[in-house]
Amino acid sequence: MTTKHLMRxxxxxxxxxxxxxxxxxxxIETHNYYLxxxxxxxxxxxxxxxxxxxxxKVYLGSTEDYYYFNAKEVKDFARKKGDDLxxxxxxxxxxYLQCAQDxxxxxWDYPSKEDVAKRNRVINSILLYAQGKLTSRLRSQHGxxxxxxxxxxxxxxxNITFWEQTASKYIESVYKEMMKNIYxxxxxxxxxxxxxxxxxxxxxxxxxxxxxxxxxxxxAAIRQEYLRDPNSAALPFLVQDFVNNTQEAVDExxxxxxxxxxISTREAEQMVQFAGQVVKEGKTKTPALWMTARAWIExxxxxxxxxxxxxxxxxxxDGTDWMKNCARVIRLYxxxxxxQVSSQFDTYIGTELAWMQQMSEQTCESFYENALxxxxxxxxxxxxxxxxxxxxxxxxxxxxxxxEYEYALDTLEVHSLLSFIDYFNxxxxxxxxxxxxxxxxxxxxxxxxxxxxxxxxxxxxDEAIPWLKxxxxxxxxxxxxxxxxxxxxxxxxxxxxxxxxxxxxxYEYAEQHMTVNPKITFAxxxxxxxxxxxxLKGRAYQQACYDLAVRYAQASFTGDCWFLMRDGxxxxxxxxxxxTDLNAKTVDLLRRASQTTDxxxxxxxxxxxSYAYLNPDRxxxxxxxxxxxxxxxxxxxxxxxxxAFATLAAFEQTNSKGVSTxxxxxxxxxxxxxxxxx
Amino acid sequence: MGxxxxxxxxxxxxxxxxxxxxxxxxxxxxxxxxEWRLDSLEQGFLDSxxxxxxxxxxxxxxxxxxxxxxxHPNATISxxxxxxxxxxxxxxxxxxxxxxxxxxxxIAEKLVKRIVQMNETHDVMGVTEIQIDCDxxxxxRQTYYDFLEEVRRVAxxxxxxxxxxxxxxxxxxxxxxxxxxxxxxxNTGDPQKFEERNPILDLRDVQPYLRxxxxxxxxxxxxxxxxxxxxxxxxVHITHEVEADxxxxxxxxxxxxxxxxxxxxxxxxxxxxxxxxxxxxTFDAIYRH
Numbered sequence: 033m034t035t036k037h038l039m040r041x042x043x044x045x046x047x048x049x050x051x052x053x054x055x056x057x058x059x060i061e062t063h064n065y066y067l068x069x070x071x072x073x074x075x076x077x078x079x080x081x082x083x084x085x086x087x088x089k090v091y092l093g094s095t096e097d098y099y100y101f102n103a104k105e106v107k108d109f110a111r112k113k114g115d116d117l118x119x120x121x122x123x124x125x126x127x128y129l130q131c132a133q134d135x136x137x138x139x140w141d142y143p144s145k146e147d148v149a150k151r152n153r154v155i156n157s158i159l160l161y162a163q164g165k166l167t168s169r170l171r172s173q174h175g176x177x178x179x180x181x182x183x184x185x186x187x188x189x190x191n192i193t194f195w196e197q198t199a200s201k202y203i204e205s206v207y208k209e210m211m212k213n214i215y216x217x218x219x220x221x222x223x224x225x226x227x228x229x230x231x232x233x234x235x236x237x238x239x240x241x242x243x244x245x246x247x248x249x250x251x252a253a254i255r256q257e258y259l260r261d262p263n264s265a266a267l268p269f270l271v272q273d274f275v276n277n278t279q280e281a282v283d284e285x286x287x288x289x290x291x292x293x294x295i296s297t298r299e300a301e302q303m304v305q306f307a308g309q310v311v312k313e314g315k316t317k318t319p320a321l322w323m324t325a326r327a328w329i330e331x332x333x334x335x336x337x338x339x340x341x342x343x344x345x346x347x348x349x350d351g352t353d354w355m356k357n358c359a360r361v362i363r364l365y366x367x368x369x370x371x372q373v374s375s376q377f378d379t380y381i382g383t384e385l386a387w388m389q390q391m392s393e394q395t396c397e398s399f400y401e402n403a404l405x406x407x408x409x410x411x412x413x414x415x416x417x418x419x420x421x422x423x424x425x426x427x428x429x430x431x432x433x434x435x436e437y438e439y440a441l442d443t444l445e446v447h448s449l450l451s452f453i454d455y456f457n458x459x460x461x462x463x464x465x466x467x468x469x470x471x472x473x474x475x476x477x478x479x480x481x482x483x484x485x486x487x488x489x490x491x492x493x494d495e496a497i498p499w500l501k502x503x504x505x506x507x508x509x510x511x512x513x514x515x516x517x518x519x520x521x522x523x524x525x526x527x528x529x530x531x532x533x534x535x536x537x538x539y540e541y542a543e544q545h546m547t548v549n550p551k552i553t554f555a556x557x558x559x560x561x562x563x564x565x566x567x568l569k570g571r572a573y574q575q576a577c578y579d580l581a582v583r584y585a586q587a588s589f590t591g592d593c594w595f596l597m598r599d600g601x602x603x604x605x606x607x608x609x610x611x612t613d614l615n616a617k618t619v620d621l622l623r624r625a626s627q628t629t630d631x632x633x634x635x636x637x638x639x640x641x642s643y644a645y646l647n648p649d650r651x652x653x654x655x656x657x658x659x660x661x662x663x664x665x666x667x668x669x670x671x672x673x674x675x676a677f678a679t680l681a682a683f684e685q686t687n688s689k690g691v692s693t694x695x696x697x698x699x700x701x702x703x704x705x706x707x708x709x710x
Numbered sequence: 711m712g713x714x715x716x717x718x719x720x721x722x723x724x725x726x727x728x729x730x731x732x733x734x735x736x737x738x739x740x741x742x743x744x745e746w747r748l749d750s751l752e753q754g755f756l757d758s759x760x761x762x763x764x765x766x767x768x769x770x771x772x773x774x775x776x777x778x779x780x781x782h783p784n785a786t787i788s789x790x791x792x793x794x795x796x797x798x799x800x801x802x803x804x805x806x807x808x809x810x811x812x813x814x815x816x817i818a819e820k821l822v823k824r825i826v827q828m829n830e831t832h833d834v835m836g837v838t839e840i841q842i843d844c845d846x847x848x849x850x851r852q853t854y855y856d857f858l859e860e861v862r863r864v865a866x867x868x869x870x871x872x873x874x875x876x877x878x879x880x881x882x883x884x885x886x887x888x889x890x891x892x893x894x895x896x897n898t899g900d901p902q903k904f905e906e907r908n909p910i911l912d913l914r915d916v917q918p919y920l921r922x923x924x925x926x927x928x929x930x931x932x933x934x935x936x937x938x939x940x941x942x943x944x945x946v947h948i949t950h951e952v953e954a955d956x957x958x959x960x961x962x963x964x965x966x967x968x969x970x971x972x973x974x975x976x977x978x979x980x981x982x983x984x985x986x987x988x989x990x991x992t993f994d995a996i997y998r999h
Contacts, residue, residue, distance in 0.1 A: 138769070138783045140820040142827040656914055 062425045063409040063434075064283040065402035068275040068328055070321055070355045076213065076237035076544050085207040115300040121170055121177070124158050126182060131155050135184060155181050165384075166198065172207035179214045188218035213237060220244060226260055233265035241269050249273050251303045254546050258306075262315035268355075274303060275325050278513045282332040297333065304329050311349070320351025324359040331366055339366050357391060360384070361403045368411040373419040375462065381412065382463030385431070389467070405432045422448050423455035427468035441477060442599070445610050446486045453479065478507050481551075486549060488587075489597050489611035493559035500552050507552075513595035514544035522593045523579070524553055525636070527643040528694050531592040554596050558583060574628040578637055581621035588614035590645035615646050622646075631689050638680040639695055647673035651704055677704040727800070733890065733929045733973040737997045740933065740979040742803070747790040753981045756797070759997050763798045765841055765892070765976065768828055771805040771821065781809040781817055783824065789832040797836050799955050800873070801825045802841040808849035810857065818860035826868055840873040841892070851883055876930065878915075881922035891928050893971065895960060896935035896952075896978060910935050911952045913960050916996040922993045923968035931974035932964060934996055954992040961996065 110118040159181035165174040195215035216231035232240040257598040278295045307326035311319045323346035330337035392400035408428045417425040428435035460466040484499030502649045520531045586593040589605040626637035651674035653662040769786040846854040862872045876891040899909035939950040
């Protein structure tokens, strides 16, 4: 089995386990991505790391794509070049890095007070060295080293003084940026949190900002920061965090939240009012930020009309590019929810989705892809499906690369699938089609197999066979389910023998070598048996019913030969749209078989009717008893399984041939009889 | 007559607490963070509930690779603030079960030495005891108990007592060689089955173990959870926290099964968020001293 096919198998298995929204233990993809995103995601840390590496590359003349700092290499180069200043700098940088590593090191030898004092002496000597080079050619590098040493020694006030009096006047460089970051850290450590936050935000040091505001994020904190400075650089961070927390609170779907803050409706409403007031006051340079936040919270709180008006207004206001783009995305989301499908709507959606695609490629940000996912899955796919535009709906799902696309294709009516293939092959009619068609793929499917299998699911054997005949055996041998298909037979009575694979076989991924298509074999056999059934009577008819029931039960999603109808299996499976309820057919045939006077066949049919997979409601319920720490069994005499067992038990009392071992050894039946006799 | 009375009194006192001669009526708390820094809320909580004993996680002991690797310390606490002198610190070390898959010579000595050094370096005064926390199993129990014997021997050289945590599933095994155990009455459920039971605490998960408590041959303290557990499973954010009523229900059942578990009570763990999670009434009902 190739990795690709294995993934497909797993994906389908997961997909099948995900579609039952009402089932308590299933995991559902909620598509609840954040839509409020107003600043660049490139973190301070990654930016300075990238530039520092580039600087070393330039110094060394290196052409490596990703340069890892190597002190020895730099020192050798500096020595060769006669660059004594660089040599001494790297020597001391190495010493500093060693000390910094020791501080966080985890060894069994914990440093004594003397060790700590010794380490501090080394740091002080580096500090003195760096201090002596602050007017040299490499003053920025030495300034950074000086501040780093102060930081390790906890001399935060010294760093504040140094930055304010000296380093802030240095030329712009990555070292200066790092010094400023240490300065902000020193401000934070000495309680000057407002100024620290301003710098962290300006630098995009979101980790430090989050550390600082982790437990203080709220409407009140935003208001306080705005009153301190209406254009505080920390405000976009705080507003984004608040809005996304609001979304988290609204989007909650029973799984709980990762976030610390539960935003209450009242607090969200206060924020809406406040955002309006900020825009009205005119003190902010980025009213688009506030108006977008207002519109999005209004929408989340269930006020789409106000949200529409305010998001349209937000697009006309000033803000950074990120803020304006965010407003445009949220506008698309709100419009998608509020307007009906029309040609005008198609043009708008097509234009906006194409723009988002372009932005996604330009920025390498996941934001636009995530927004597309949310917009499509929460609004557009359903809206177009309801408007009868199944092809557009499927195309939108395909554009998101989500499992729902494959699931939809898998469960689609045959004629709809054929229409979708036609849609894909025909020229595009409008902007939306032109956006969608390049995004539609059938990679995961062999369409002939899919169409044939859809006919199998409808028990239309003659229609299925020609499609299945087009599929090469190499396709089936490479499917994730091939290991099951090669080993299991649909003529084994599932209520008497389960066809388990040897332990661990499922995970071996061994290549299979089937030479006959199991689906065609099954379809041909079923076609012949059903045709023959109409010609039979009496004992032969009842036996034929039983034999057919066995095959239907095996091909069902609960059977061992589930691969005949589906690509994967999950305990959350159920009868899906556009497929026959094979278990219902099984029960019907077993009832007919059980009318026989042949005691052995009757026993088999009655036993089969009590099979758990044919009876979703079990014959008992269990209840935990806290006092005895045991489950109490409560028989449910109104369930089908109870009645099936009761019929079997009554039959066995009169069974002159004696109870068969497959019945007498059935633990479920034994348990039932204990209660039934009472 | 005086001697007879004194003897009778002592006998009565001993009889009154025959299974836990060492456990006192006191409140305590775990401190399970990587930085020692108490804020005013936490300090106020310690004062309000007369908590003078803090079981402070010093570091973890982990093993990275296969069993041939040597265990080493990890996530050592940093002492940002000075430890108040009116608090008794019980240095606590969490050692992963994987470290106990086979004996590792000298680890006990290294561990005690590191704790003692940490106390000295950071002026943590008045330490008289250390605690080891390990989720040992039937397979690792013997190695762990041998390790505890060695820790106890080395700790005694420094006049330190030894305690260990006891998880509910460990109650069915023989008792470890320590001075007393802290019964961890949390993490009782299967984290995989979070839809059915709260994995932090559920009386139904505690109930089957209550029968072991009465005869468990070791003095025991009881530790209850007040923490919140956040995790992400398959991209879905999951939050677990225990309702106050459930904690009190479990506490009632545990104390009914073994009366002396009402003496020394710990909370897991000291943190401003955890303190704010429950009201005073709940803490009053849990601590009671």
